Amino acid sequence: MHYFRFSNRAQTTLAALFISITVLVFGFLVMNVIYLTAIGSTVDKLSSESDIGISYKEFSNSLENEKKRLSFASHVQNIKNILEIYRPNTGGLNYMDMSYLIASESFEKGIDPYLVLAVIKTESSFRRHVVSNKGAVGFMQILPGTAFYVSDMHDNINLESRSELFDPTKNIRIGISYLAYLLNKYDNQKYALIAYNMGPGNLNKMIKSGSGVSDKYYRAVMSNYKRIINISARQFS
Numbered sequence: 001m002h003y004f005r006f007s008n009r010a011q012t013t014l015a016a017l018f019i020s021i022t023v024l025v026f027g028f029l030v031m032n033v034i035y036l037t038a039i040g041s042t043v044d045k046l047s048s049e050s051d052i053g054i055s056y057k058e059f060s061n062s063l064e065n066e067k068k069r070l071s072f073a074s075h076v077q078n079i080k081n082i083l084e085i086y087r088p089n090t091g092g093l094n095y096m097d098m099s100y101l102i103a104s105e106s107f108e109k110g111i112d113p114y115l116v117l118a119v120i121k122t123e124s125s126f127r128r129h130v131v132s133n134k135g136a137v138g139f140m141q142i143l144p145g146t147a148f149y150v151s152d153m154h155d156n157i158n159l160e161s162r163s164e165l166f167d168p169t170k171n172i173r174i175g176i177s178y179l180a181y182l183l184n185k186y187d188n189q190k191y192a193l194i195a196y197n198m199g200p201g202n203l204n205k206m207i208k209s210g211s212g213v214s215d216k217y218y219r220a221v222m223s224n225y226k227r228i229i230n231i232s233a234r235q236f237s
Contacts, residue, residue, distance in 0.1 A: 072103060072104075072107060075103045075107075075113055076096075076099050076100055076103045077099070078232050079098075079099035079102055079103055079113060079114075079117065080095050080096050080098075080099040081231075082117060082228060082231055083095040083098055083099060083126075085231060086121070087126075088127070088128065088139070089126075089127065089128050090168050091128055091166070091167070091168055093168050098168060098172075101168075101169060101172055102116055102117065102172060102176075105172065105173055105176040105177075106176060109177065109179075109180035110180070111176060111179060111180055111183065114225060114228050114229055114232060115179075115189075115221075115225055116172075116175075116176055116179070117225075117228050118221050118222070118224040118225035118227075118228055119140060119175070119179065119193070119196065119221055120139050120140055120172075120175075121224040121227075121228070122217070122220050122221045122224050123136075123139070123140055124138065124139050124140070124141055126139065127139075128166060128168060128171075129166060137162065137165035137166060137171070138165045138166055138167075138168070138171035139171050139172060139175070140171055140172060140174070140176075140178075141175075142165055142171060142174055142175055142178070144162040144165065146178060146199075147159055147162075147165055147174050150174045150177050150178045150181070151174065153177075153181070154177060157170070157173055157174060157177065159174065178196070179192065179196055182195045182196055182200065185200065190215065190218050191203060191207075191213075193217065193218050193221050194213060194214075194215065194217055194218055197217040198217070
């Protein structure tokens with residue numbers, strides 16, 4: 001039986017290659033930790049400048065481990081950078097506060113925050129005062145009836161009038177809660193997004209009729225999602 005053996009020179013080359021790869025991987029991990037730590041420190045500093053920032057900093061501190069806290073901090077900073085590109089009229093809510101709001105509500109509900117941004121872009125193009133011809137209001141284009149329904153389901157959301165849907169904080173919290181409800185209801189992102197647009201009752205009728213479900217809105221959200229992900233990737237390049 002013959003065994004294949006590397007020459008001494010080949011063995012030395014392979015050993016050197018292995019060491020180089022190990023050093024590069026270790027260096028990347030160290031730089032990644034340093035970067036995320038720096039992001040976390042920056043976000044913590046900025047969060048101390050407003051009441052909302054302090055509130056969501058408490059949410060960050062409640063996360064069970066450092067890895068999740070650093071991930072949350074990097075999402076907050078990245079969302080802020082994306083908002084600075086789209087430059088929404090937030091009615092006095094600064095971009096850091098808005099990014100805290102989107103990140104923490106999304107994390108708490110188990111939703112991709114960039115998907116939330118894609119829905120906002122698709123629904124209102126980040127226009128706070130827009131009202132649709134069906135009466136949907138604000139950033140996430142919430143129908144008042146739907147908003148009151150979501151408010152009644154959550155003790156921590158108090159909505160007393162339609163006009164409050166122009167408030168970015170209430171609008172986004174209700175919109176994310178409603179999207180989370182639909183994702184849980186359908187266990188299907190495509191159907192959940194379509195239901196967000198046309199209403200679950202209309203979607204269910206289309207499914208039962210077998211006439212087919214239009215995915216035009218879903219494709220629009222996914223197109224904006226891809227664009228936002230590309231922006232996010234450029235922030236780290």
